[in-house]
Amino acid sequence: MSREELYHTIEQYLDKQLDAKSIAAFEDRLSKEPELRQEVELHRKMQEELGDPIKRNLRSKLDQLRIEHTLEESDHKIVPLKPRVNWMKVVSIAAGVLLFGFLIWLLVIKEPVNNEIVEQPKEEEEQKVPPSKEIIKEEPNPIVQDETPEPKENEKPSIKDPIKTPVQDAMASLIPNPLFENLVSQNGIQKIFEFSLKDPKDWKIPVQADQSIAFHISGDLKTTNPEEETKVMVNVFNNKAIDSDIAQATTSFSLPVVKEVIDDNDEEELAFAEKSTYYFNLDKNLKLTPGLYYYTLILEDNPRVLYCNKFTVTKE
Amino acid sequence: MKDQNIKAIQEGDSKGLQQIYTDFLPRIRRLITNNGGREEDAQDIFQNAIIVIYEKASSKDFKLTSGFYTLLYGICRNLWGNRLQKKSFKEVTIPEDIKYKSDDNIEADLEKIEEQxxxxxxxxxxxxxxxxxxxxxxxxxxxxxxxxxxxxxxxxxxxxxxxxxxxxxxxxxxxxxxxxxxxxxxx
Missing domain, CATH: 1.10.10 (Arc Repressor Mutant, subunit A)
Structure with missing residues (x-):
């Protein structure tokens, strides 16, 4: 049973769409295969959680509110938890450390210490502070003004993350994605499916008044693949996509292709036609925000990228 | 009559949710940051508590026996206490406050929320x-x-x-x- 068939059976089982005989057979498998039981349970829980449209809506809104309120309410200081301090213990440890330090000083006084080398790990340590998303402004917050101002021994300095401005966001959306840049550079390597497109090299598409862009591609595909029907898909990715897997695509649509018809009477041409040629000419309005995008051409039944190129969506 | 905050959560009402954030997040943030947490923890706990309330309010047996804030505070307090325990901050104890004490099974809630x-x-x-x-x-x-x-x-x-x-x-x-x-x- 392939993974696809397994998923289908699990979904049918959870939706109670299997007949009595199939249920019995599947439950027999469930009783013997703990891994399958786990898989079914995972699908059930995912359906339960992600199949509630109200909750999805609630979560989306909470995510949005979180962003808004983190930016608005970030001008506070983090108050470290007050440790229960045993002062006697602290004083005795401090005295011990001083004594030890004094002994070390006595021992190494003849070899001056290179300050830079000593300082280095300290700097590294500071950089290793756990990443924090909060943005801390300079002004003190009245809420915590009365809290201990002195840094505690176990207090880690907060990294002041720069506030992301719209300009920085816009710049981030234009950073080239190495994975896709590599795919772009590989165009023309494919020999079985050879795409020739008339898309411009430095392609910029402006956002129109209705917030969409006019995406146009035309060209041809020459293939030695004997398949009767060739179905091509276009997948569009933003510059943050982590792989060219269709599951990462921002949008995806089919590319209608028309096969070149060879005159049946021209026997010579028919005999020597090693490649079939398909033509395409597509105009499509896409809802995309300004930024750098990549698009890939793949066959419906094969995720391998056959062609990749990029375009930049610009403001009106 | 149903509490308007609960209604906003159940319906995913934008304005109502915005109000909940404005009214209650600063107080919950204070609770978390005064007890060893960071801004991110406060946001996590607040968001998780709202989901817990959504879950609770969706069950037939749900009845709001206290004020909304009492419920929210109790859940946040327990969620944070539980997280601290996991982080092994063993010396940490959040001061008990009988008024906000929640008798719910927070362990089960927390596990479910984490999975979700x-x-x-x-x-x-x-x-x-x-x-x-x-x-x-x-x-x-x-x-x-x-x-x-x-x-x-x-x-x-x-x-x-x-x-x-x-x-x-x-x-x-x-x-x-x-x-x-x-x-x-x-x-």
């Missing part, structure tokens, strides 16, 4: 196209309709694509550290 958060964050890591398709699938739309709405050439392609998206979602869930943690807890 895992599914949600994995779902958000899918591309927009897959998210759209999976939303339709989870809403039990027929494959014919999904193919039509997604602009796919055939139902068989819609099915194939649905499988690819779900496979990716499952892979994202399983690749997350939280998945092993939650699975180990189950056994």
């Amino acid at each position: 958060n895992l599914f949600w964050s994995s779902f958000k890591n899918l591309g927009e196209d897959c998210q759209k398709l999976m939303r339709l699938f989870f809403d039990k739309e027929k494959m014919e309709k999904i193919a039509q709405m997604m602009g796919y050439s055939s139902v068989s392609y819609a099915k194939k694509r649905k499988f690819q998206c779900k496979e990716k979602l499952v892979a994202l869930v399983k690749a997350d550290d939280r998945f092993d943690e939650l699975s180990n807890r189950d056994h």
Whole structure:
């Protein structure tokens, strides 16, 4: 049973769409295969959680509110938890450390210490502070003004993350994605499916008044693949996509292709036609925000990228 | 009469949720940051508490026996206490406050929420196209309709694509550290 068939059976089982005989057979498998039981349970829980449209809506809104309120309410200081301090213990440890330090000083006084080398790990340590998303402004917050101002021994300095401005966001959306840049550079390597497109090299598409862009591609595909029907898909990715897997695509649509018809009477041409040629000419309005995008051409039944190129969506 | 905050949560009402954030987040933030937490923790706990309230309010037995803030505070306090315990900050104790004491089984709530958060964050890591398709699938739309709405050439392609998206979602869930943690807890 392939993974696809397994998923289908699990979904049918959870939706109670299997007949009595199939249920019995599947439950027999469930009783013997703990891994399958786990898989079914995972699908059930995912359906339960992600199949509630109200909750999805609630979560989306909470995510949005979180962003808004983190930016608005970030001008506070983090108050470290007050440790229960045993002062006697602290004083005795401090005295011990001083004594030890004094002994070390006595021992190494003849070899001056290179300050830079000593300082280095300290700097590294500071950089290793756990990443924090909060943005801390300079002004003190009245809420915590009365809290201990002195840094505690176990207090880690907060990294002041720069506030992301719209300009920085816009710049981030234009950073080239190495994975896709590599795919772009590989165009023309494919020999079985050879795409020739008339898309411009430095392609910029402006956002129109209705917030969409006019995406146009035309060209041809020459293939030695004997398949009767060739179905091509276009997948569009933003510059943050982590792989060219269709599951990462921002949008995806089919590319209608028309096969070149060879005159049946021209026997010579028919005999020597090693490649079939398909033509395409597509105009499509896409809802995309300004930024750098990549698009890939793949066959419906094969995720391998056959062609990749990029375009930049610009403001009106 | 139903509490307006509970109503806003149950209906996902934007204005009502905005109000909840404005009215209660600063106080919850103070609770968390005064007890060793950071801004991010406060945001996590606040968000999780609202989901817990959504879950509770969706059950038939739910009855708000105290004020909304008392409920919210109690849940946040317990969620944070539980997280601190896990982080092994053994010396930490959040001062008891009888007024806000919650007698709920927070362990079970927390585990459920963590699992749900895992599914949600994995779902958000899918591309927009897959998210759209999976939303339709989870809403039990027929494959014919999904193919039509997604602009796919055939139902068989819609099915194939649905499988690819779900496979990716499952892979994202399983690749997350939280998945092993939650699975180990189950056994």
